[in-house]
Amino acid sequence: MLLRSAAALLLYLVAHMPLAALAEGLAAPTGRVILTVEGAVSHTNAGTTAQFDREMLERLPQHEIETSTPWASQVVRFAGPRLSDVLDLVGARGARLHATAHNDYKAEIPVADAAKHGVVLALKADGRYLSLRERGPIWIVYPLDSDPSLVEAGAGDRMVWQLARLRVE
Amino acid sequence: MKARASLRRGRIAAAMVLIGLLAGGFGSVWLVSSERERAAEALRTGTWIVVQAEVESLRLLDALAGFEIGDVDRQEMIDRLDIFWSRIPLMLDGTDSLAVARVGHRETAAEILGELPALEERIATFSPGDGSYSALRRDVDSMRARLHDVALEVLGRRSDSGDIQRLLDSYTLITGWMVVALLSGAALFGMLLRQLRRSAELMEESREAAAAAARSAAAALEADRAKSRFLAAASHDLRQPLNAAALLLGALRTRITDRAAIPLVEKASYALGRLGEQLNMYLDLTKLDTGAIRPEVRATPLQPILDSVAAGFRELAAEKGLRFRLVPTSLWIRTDPDHLERALSNLVSNAVRHTASGGILLGCRRSGDRVRIDVIDSGPGIPEDQRERIFEEFFQIGNTERASEGGHGLGLAIVDRVLRLLGHPLDLHSELGCGSRFSVWLPQAESQADAHGVGDEDAASRPAAPREQVRVLVIEDDGLVAESLCLVIESLGHRCVTASSAEEAVTLTAEGVPVPDLIIADYRLPGLSGLDAIREIRAMAGRVIPAALVTGDTDPGLRTMALAEGVGFLVKPLSPDQVAGLLSGVAAAQEARQVPAQTGQSLARRGSVEVSSMA
Structure with a gap:
């Protein structure tokens, strides 16, 4: 009887876990960690944080943003997972993200931006992986060209390159 | 009902003019604000x-x-x-x-x-x-x-140049509009009020006119507020990136373990600091130029203003190893104290900045019904051909090396603007390699303390300092007094030797230091008195060397004794001009190859003039 109710409880818990988290099980990264998400997150794989290697991020649906930026004269085709998918995956509960880059640049990003603008955590530019030297391994990309109001709203400051950590608040 | 019709026509015309002006003004606000943002952004990211x-x-x-x-x-x-x-x-x-x-x-x-x-x-x-x-x-x-x-x-x-200049051009455009709008608003207001009084029978229309006038006054007030907001926004936008860069460099400074890099970061921090200062000055200048600042002239004692200026620079001067002396005064003047303080602070700041050794002297003297405030330094001096140009914005003598040491091009431009605003003339005396004297002339004011005014009236008619160099021996036991006296003497292009006691002065002369052309001695010294020293040195030289006795007490017996021996008698505190007067007297005598004794006499006479004016 006890065993049966324990099994039922287990089944209940499993049934209510978010599907993505279940699929991933948020496995521990096997490669070099390129992104750490911390703060108000419910699914973690390293202490209180969720860590990702590149492979984990590439397993999510990949999206493209083709846009010009203030930092280059050419239009660039960025590709990577959506920020909103990553936040769902770690069970983020908060309104603000604090992004920190490898060069210690910090920016605050409203969580609402992720869904509203389809913000992408770009891993590639024009089909090539972004190295640290090319402002990778992750570059937060807004579709600047498709929404002219973004530049005025300060999206440029939120396009953090060399992204290392996200803290959810 | 002819009056009624003409009033209506006048009102319509006035309203149309006002609307046109305000539309133009706000149109330029709109044009300029986008330009401003662009310029501020470029400044932020480009740097x-x-x-x-x-x-x-x-x-x-x-x-x-x-x-x-x-x-x-x-x-x-x-x-x-x-x-x-x-x-x-x-x-x-x-x-x-x-x-x-x-x-x-x-x-x-x-x-x-x-x-x-x-x-x-x-x-x-x-x-x-x-x-x-x-x-x-x-x-x-x-x-x-x-x-x-x-x-x-x-x-x-x-x-x-570049963006700030563009920003300023934009700002000038917008404030131009604002001023026009304000003036016409005021003019319309006046006109409407006059008409209102003239046509008492048109009570109905008068009420409407008054309401229109109130509206135009409110619009003018709003325009003025817009101008203030613009200034505040501009300064904020420009200061923010500077502040961020300064913070970043500060944080960096603590992380560097490479010793060789530390001074470079400090240099960068310093350069940023200077940029910030310059920016503040520019904004001040803009406010002055556009009349955002108005002086409030009143009678005020001078000493608190000088004290406050001095307080800001004593430490800075000490850090650079410079002497800083403030000559006390009891004079009252007519000025706007805040503005005057700003102008003097800029002058003193400039003096401290450009003086590598020696010191700065801040003091004043009365001349007729005017008061002259002097800022004297022992800096490098200003070449003749640049004396006009130093008052221009962004002009500085020398090269960029100098700029990185702290030279800037705005201080004197601000001084010039402020003093013009106050109506106080400024003049400049400078000797290359010796120093400079900036003097501000102000009207004197009546005061309670005025009954015993200090100063000698013949000073204004004194000849300019002759080229003849005078060797002065200063005997003074107070090191600071001796040094500042020397500073004044050297700033006038003469040479100075100091002795801290009568005995030392005599020894110096005995040891073959060239016989001085002028002795300035304190009366009260440890050991022998200053008068003793003068007698002794004159005896050693075998001639009557011009000399002056300086003392804090006004004992008439002492004065008589000094004058009887052909020694000038001066009461502390000595003003730089008294010293200049002494020196020019001696130098003139040397030039004219007069007998030294006569100079001694004339000095004695001058001394008696000084004393009589004190009584």
Whole structure:
């Protein structure tokens, strides 16, 4: 009887876990960690944080943003997972993200931006992986060209390159 | 009902003019605010990318040093190289790179980018203790130094032309409109009021007119507020990036373990600080030019103003090893104390900045019904052909080296504007290699303390300092008094030797120091008195050397005694002009090859004039 109710409880818990988290099980990264998400997150794989290697991020649906930026004269085709998918995956509960880059640049990003603008955590530019030297391994990309109001709203400051950590608040 | 019709026509015309003016004014506000944002943004990011690149080069240096001593692993060092590397293309491509291109440094950035692959190879094979560290360090530091120069140039260029200039042009345009709108608002207000009084029978219309006038007054007030808001916004937008850069450099300073890099960061911090100061000054200047600042002239004692100016610079002067002396006064003047203090502070700031050794003297004297405030320094002096130009914005003597030491081009422009606003003339005396004297003339005011005014009336008619150089022996036991006296003497182009006692003065003369042309001695000295010293030295020289006795007490017996011996008698505190008077008297005598004794006599007479004016 006890065993049966324990099994039922287990089944209940499993049934209510978010599907993505279940699929991933948020496995521990096997490669070099390129992104750490911390703060108000419910699914973690390293202490209180969720860590990702590149492979984990590439397993999510990949999206493209083709846009010009203030930092280059050419239009660039960025590709990577959506920020909103990553936040769902770690069970983020908060309104603000604090992004920190490898060069210690910090920016605050409203969580609402992720869904509203389809913000992408770009891993590639024009089909090539972004190295640290090319402002990778992750570059937060807004579709600047498709929404002219973004530049005025300060999206440029939120396009953090060399992204290392996200803290959810 | 003819009056009623004409009033209506006048009102319609007035309203149309006012609407036109306000529309024009706000149209220019709109035009200009987008321009302002663009300029502020360019300033923020354009400066930022070069400063950031230099910062990353410093962090790379830090990582190399850390790797050499085993504090940092290879991956972290390579990451640092990559982060540094990622900064360089930003100076070559994209909107931010325009700032670099404008100062002609695209090649510098391209050159650094070209050197990076070789550097990468060397870093890849670098291992701790293999002897390659110092060469790596040197080469990265050379990149850093080049970036530093670019950063300073971008900062410098932007501060004195380009965007700020454009911003100011925009600002001038908008304030021009505001002033026109304000003036016409006031004129319309007056006109409407006059008509209102004239036509008592048109009570109905009068009420409407009054309401219209109130509306126009409110609009004018709003226009004035808009101007203030614009100023505040402009200063905020420009200060913010500067502040951020300064903070960043400050944080960086604490992280550097490479000793050689520390002074460079400090230099950068200093340059940023100066830029901020310059910006504040520019905003002040703008406010002055547009009449946002209005003086409030009133009778006020001078001493508190001088005290407050002095308080701001004593420490700075001491840090530079300069003497700073403030001559006390009991005079009252008619001025706006805040504005005068600002002008004097700028003068003193300038003096402290440009004086490498010696000191600064701040004092005043009365001349007729006017008061002259002097700021005297023993700095390098100002060449004749540049005396007009130093009052222009952004003019400075010398080269950029000088600028990085703290010269700036705005202080005197502000002084000039403020003093014009107050109606106080400014004049300048300067001797190359000796020093400069800036003098501000103000009207004297009546005061309670005025009953015993200090000063000698014949000073104004004194001849200009002759070219003859006078050797002065100062005998004074108070080191500071002696030094400041010497400072004044040297600033007038003469030479000065000091002795702290009568005995020392006599010994100096006996040891073959050239016989002085003038002795200025304190009466009260440890041991023999100043008068004794004068007698002794005159006896040794075998002639009556011109001399003056300076004393704090006004004992009439002492005065008589001194005058009887042909020794001038002066009461403390000595003003720089009294000293100048003494020196020009002696120099004139030398020039005219007069008998020294006569000069002694004339000095004695002058001394008696001084004393009688004290009574």
